[in-house]
Amino acid sequence: MDSMFLNRLGAAFLLSGVSVWMCSAVGSAVVPQTAPAKPAFSLPGLENKPIAPFMAHADAARGDALVHQVCTSCHAVNEGASDGVGPNLSGVAGRRIAGLSSYSYSGALKGQQKHFWSDQALS
Ligand code: HEC
Known part of the structure; x- marks a missing residue:
């Protein structure tokens, strides 16, 4: 291995790192990492109301x-x-939450498995 090869290898790693860092910085600036101020799908005044x-x-x-x-x-x-x-x-409707054995649910939904999907829960 000659020193030119090592120089090129080092430059390649350095440029790759700088590129990844720049993409990450631009992505973070463009896409905010906070929850949206307003939900995308809202039911004004209807949250937590009885569904019956x-x-x-x-x-x-x-x-x-x-x-x-x-x-x-x-x-x-x-x-x-x-x-x-x-x-x-x-x-x-009426089924156990996260109740299908065929589906790989998230841990959050699996944590609700002692409950059932009532109309109110679905609402
Ligand atoms: C973009 C994809 C997507 C759309 C659109 C979507 N869902 Fe889901 N839904 C999911 C995923 C993924 C899960 C599993 C979530 C988990 O495991 O935490 C899920 C889970 C559910 C569950 C739980 C089922 C169970 O077996 O416990 C219900 C109920 C549900 N969705 C209803 C709806 C309804 C009603 C709509 C339309 C108004 C809807 N979803 C639209 C992706 C979607």
Whole structure:
């Protein structure tokens, strides 16, 4: 190995390090690492309200359309279908939280396994 090769190798490592550092600095400046001031999806004034009165007037067809619009990009909703990015939601109402053996849930959701998905919990 001649000294020129070692110089080039050192320069390559140095440039790679500087590039990674610059990308990280620019990324941190452009994408804030704090929680958003306003939730992306908010239900003003409806958080933590009992769901039962709303269920009395629920429009199942509209709910079905919304689920297909918003949720099915990650969740299958047909019985027996494979899990997607998220677990299959067929029969989720009344099911144990993180209750599918086929899906690898996060530790946070697994920690809720003694509870069930009631209408209120889903809300
Ligand atoms: C961007 C992907 C994505 C979208 C869109 C999404 N989910 Fe999920 N969902 C997930 C993931 C991933 C999990 C598993 C989370 C975990 O393990 O902590 C999950 C978990 C769930 C669970 C828990 C299921 C169980 O077996 O305990 C429910 C209920 C749920 N989602 C409902 C919905 C509904 C309703 C919508 C639409 C309004 C929706 N999700 C949209 C990715 C998504």
